[in-house]
Amino acid sequence: MGRTAPTYRQALDERLKRWETFERLLTTPKEREAFALLRSGARRYVAQATQVGSPDLLESILLSVLLDIAQRLPPRDADAD
Amino acid sequence: MPGEAWLLDITDASDGRSVLLWTKDRGSGAVRSEAVAFRPPIYAAAPRTDRTALARDLRNDPLVDEVVERTERPSLFDTRPVTLLAVRPCSNRSRRTIAEKIDRRGDFHRFTLYDVDLTAPQLYHLTHDLYPFAPVVRRNGAWVVTEPAELVDYELPPLRLAPLEVRWTGGTRLPGPGDRITEIRLGPERLEGAEEELVRALPSEIARLDPDVVLTDGGDALDLPWLYAGAARYGLSDAEFVLGRVPSRWSPLRGARSYMSYGRVLHSAAAFNLPGRFHFDRANSVLFEDIELPGLIDAARLSRLSLQSVVRQSPGTSFSAMEIAEAVRSGVRIPWKKNRPERFRTAEHMVSADRGGTILRPPVGVHDHLDEFDFASLFPQIMVRHNLSAETLDCPCCPKSPHIAPELGYRSCTKRVGLLPRTLLPLLTHRAALKAAMRASPLGSPERRRLHGRVKMLKWILVTAFGYQGYRNARFGRIECHEAINAYARELFADMVREAERAGYRLLHGIVDSMWLAPGPGCVPAEEFARTIGERYRLPLGYEGRYRWVVFLPTVSDGFGVPNRYYGVYESGEFKLRGIGGRRHDTTGVARRLEGEILQILAKARDASEFRHLVPRALARADRFAERLREGDWPRTDLTIARRTTAAVDDYAVFTDTVSALYQSRAIGRLLEPGEKVRYVVLERRSRSWSNRVRLEGTMHGDERYDIDAYLELLAREVETLLAPFGVTRAGLLARWGARPAPPRDRYTSPSRPRQLRLATG
Structure with a gap:
């Protein structure tokens, strides 16, 4: 309604749609699962990415996906530092 | 001080050179009109x-x-x-x-x-310090108000209300070709007889009952045009067939039109006014469905618009009129066309500025003991607090203003208060007073309901006050205001994440001005948290209450939570429902009933774990509904589906139940425009024949065979919405109930409809 720029959510959906072509050529279930994880990671942080309002869509997507992966890592060992 | 009379309304006089002042005498209750010469430049x-x-x-x-x-x-x-x-x-x-x-x-x-x-009646109000429903006394030959419009606790004149309803051959409300009027119901009266007799008798009946408000359900589209057409057929003149308090021409005030609003196609029928009386058409009013008379009268008083306009227009019109009233009070004239184009901005600025408030995605599932907090009228409060108005933003006089919109850098004036805050402040005070009075009145009392209606009306007006800032034709709107309000709101929300943590809470979900917090051990008590935050940020934060449990629901597409779809029960026992069936206008009776019963079952749970134990019982109730539905004798009125049409009947590309109903409607001579609602029962959803597929409401006999699978599908969808987080799926339910899957929706082509053909092949 009356908006000029698409919302981050809309831009993200559009980009993920484009990535489906990439996904179609993945050949193992493991790769496909991993790809689904990226997609859900990007969607998980829609609110936070919107708050940034960056004109760089990829920056927001990458940040979301990386954070999603990072928070799935096992807790860091204090001695490893 | 009570007046001698109430000023009910001011209308244009037919001579074009004066206005009519309609007053109701306090003692006798008689309504008089008085013409006053008035031609504003x-x-x-x-x-x-x-x-x-x-x-x-x-x-x-x-x-x-x-x-x-x-x-x-x-x-x-x-x-x-x-x-x-x-x-x-x-x-x-x-x-x-x-x-x-x-x-x-x-x-x-x-x-x-x-x-x-600005109309002459509107300008007469503004230039003579009058307002609709004001108590007035006669002084030096003129009416003078005895108390201000802003008064919260005022006395209403006793208004006489009379419903008006016309019935046609066979007692139907949907006249077909050749049908005649056979009955007119007016207030307690029921007139029956031949059409000509009825049409001739109506004016004297109305004059005898003399109602102040005529209530109809579809009067603009149906009753009044038919009555006027009847009067013309029997040779009655404008002066003979008078339904208002003075003779007037019968033509509609405004033509019918279809329009888009917030993504929906809506329709408004031609408007018929009855001068001297108010005509409320329940079917042709954006507001009247929702808001009752006391709220509408509040809006009329504060906006100085005739009650008739308030009922017919959107709340945005009332708000614009309030801005106009405030502007006129301060000696400003009202521009006709907004000659204020948007500034040129960079694409980067556009992306950054053109955003709404913060909306999180809630964790799907049932949660217990959450606290909910809402900032009261957040956007209007922000406008007032930061002096946001078209003329105060980036003013030349305050280059060093400390009020700077976060991220955007727009400054607001520190030397004069803007028109928008000046208009809003009294409304906020008014609403706060009404809300306090509402909370103090006993639950379920008529007084509380009346106050609730008034609070709701003001809420709508305040909502549009924000929306209008972003609307290009809004007279005093400016897009930068809209952006600044959102930026301040986002900034505030981000602060709340840390504030909540410091107070011992965790933020679970948030939408723009509402927060759902999970209290941790030793957290600051909720009331105290609300008070401290409210004081620190100088924006009132309300504590809505603690939930026994609340369920956040997922999207179909990605399984994450939908921000605005949830249901829960507060510790007080009160429900809060958002985005589920019962909240939506188009939910069918049977689904609404099932939803109600499931919620009653779940309401017994005191926490999340008890809730989970009750899910099987809720499902068993759904099974019982499915079983009874299969028996084929569910009351048909409960199966009526209402759909808003989105296009003209010939413009649909897919043959659906709605299209079938539209064909039936056209066949009886009632062509529905885009945005009008059509109501029907599904008889055979696989049928390709429009006459067999559904039955239009109003032409039902009540013993039609309905399509069991179609209604099982409806139930399954409802149950899935409520219980999806607990592994319940529509397909699973349908399989369990032995329903056949829905037929595929395919393109519908008819060689006689070139537009559909083009859509189908192209």
Whole structure:
């Protein structure tokens, strides 16, 4: 309604749609699962990415996906530092 | 102080040179009208070189009575006085024609016109310190109000209400070709007989009952046009067939139209007014469905708009009128066309500025013991607190203003209070007072319901106050205001994440001005948290209550939570439902009933774990509904599906239940426009014949066989919505109930409908 720029959510959906072509050529279930994880990671942080309002869509997507992966890592060992 | 009378309304008089003041006497209750000569001027600002010639031409114009030069500051943006031409028309009806002439003469951009689309009644209110429903006394031959419009606790005049309903051959409400009026119900009266007799009798019946408000359900589209057509058929003149309190022409005030609003196609029927009475058509009012008389009267008083306009228009119109009233009070004229284009901005700025408030995605599933907090009227509060208004934003006088919109850098004026905050502040005070009174009145009392209606009306008006800032035609709107409000709101929300943590809570979900917090051990008590935050940020934060449990629901597409779809029960036992069936207008009776019963079962749970234990019982109830539905004798009225049409009947590309119903409607001579609602029961959803597929409401006999699978599908969808987080799926339910899957939706082609053919092949 009356908006000029698409919302981050809309831009993200559009980009993920484009990535489906990439996904179609993945050949193992493991790769496909991993790809689904990226997609859900990007969607998980829609609110936070919107708050940034960056004109760089990829920056927001990458940040979301990386954070999603990072928070799935096992807790860091204090001695490893 | 009570007046001698109430001012009910001011309307245009038919002579075009005066207005009619309608008053209701306090003692006798009689309604009188009095004509007062009143022809307010319109104003034109023109460069000096054009002004003399323009004034000369206007003086020779037969539509113009008088042209006078005046020097004043007509616009909010004017820093120096300018010379204006005050142009008084010979008739109030030619205000617009004269304005258009002047505008054309200035090539549509050189002259600025003021006060053009304000009506004479509106201007009479504003220039004589009157308002609708004011108590008035007679002083020196004029009516004077005895108390201010802003008063919260005022006495309403006793209004006589009378429902009006016409019935046609066979007692139906849906006349077919050749049908005649067979019955008219007016208040307690029921007139039956031949059409001509009825039409001739109606004016005297109305005059005898003399209602102040005539209530109809579809009067604009159905009852009134039929009655007037009948009157014409039997040779009755305008002066003989009078339904208002004075004779008037029968033509509708406004033509029918379809329009888009917030992504929906809506329809408004032609409007028929009954001068001297108010006509409320429940089916043709954006507001009347929701808001009751006390709320509407509040809006009329505060906006100085006739109650009839308030009922017919959107809350945005009321808010605009309130801004206009405030502007006129401060000596500003009302611009006709907004001559204020948006500034050029970079794409980067656009992306950054064009955003709404913060909306999180809630964790799907059932949660217990959450606390909910809402900032009260957050956006209007922000506008008031940061002095956001079209003329106060980036003003030349305050380059060092400390009020700077986060991320965007727009400054607001510190020297004068903007029109928007000045209009909003009394509304916020008014609403707060009503809300306090509501909370103090006993639950379930008529008084509380009335106050609730008034609070709701003001809420809508405040919501549009924000929305209008982003609307290009809003008279005092400015897109930068809209952006600044959102930026302040986002900033506040981000602060709340840490504030909540510091107070011992965790933020689970949030939408713009609402927060759902999980209290941790030793957290600050909720009431205290709300008070401290409210004081620290100088924005009132309300504690809505603690939930026994609340369920956040997922999207179908990605399984994450939908921000605005949840249901829960507060510790007080009160439900909160958002985005589920019962909240939506188009939910079918049977689904609504099932939802209600499931919620009653789940309401017994005191926490999340008890909730999970109750899910199987909820499912068992759904099974019972499915079983009874299969028996084929569910009351048909409970199966009526209502759908808003989105296009004309021939423009649909897919043959659906709705299209079938539209064909049936057309067959009986009632062509529905886009945005109108159609109601039907599904008989055989696989049928390709429009006459067999559904049955239009109003043509039902009540013993039709309905499509069991279609209604099982409806139930399954409802149950899935409520219980999806607990592994319940529509497909699973349908399999369990032994329902056949829905037929595929395919393109519908008809060789006689070229447009559909094009859609189908293209």
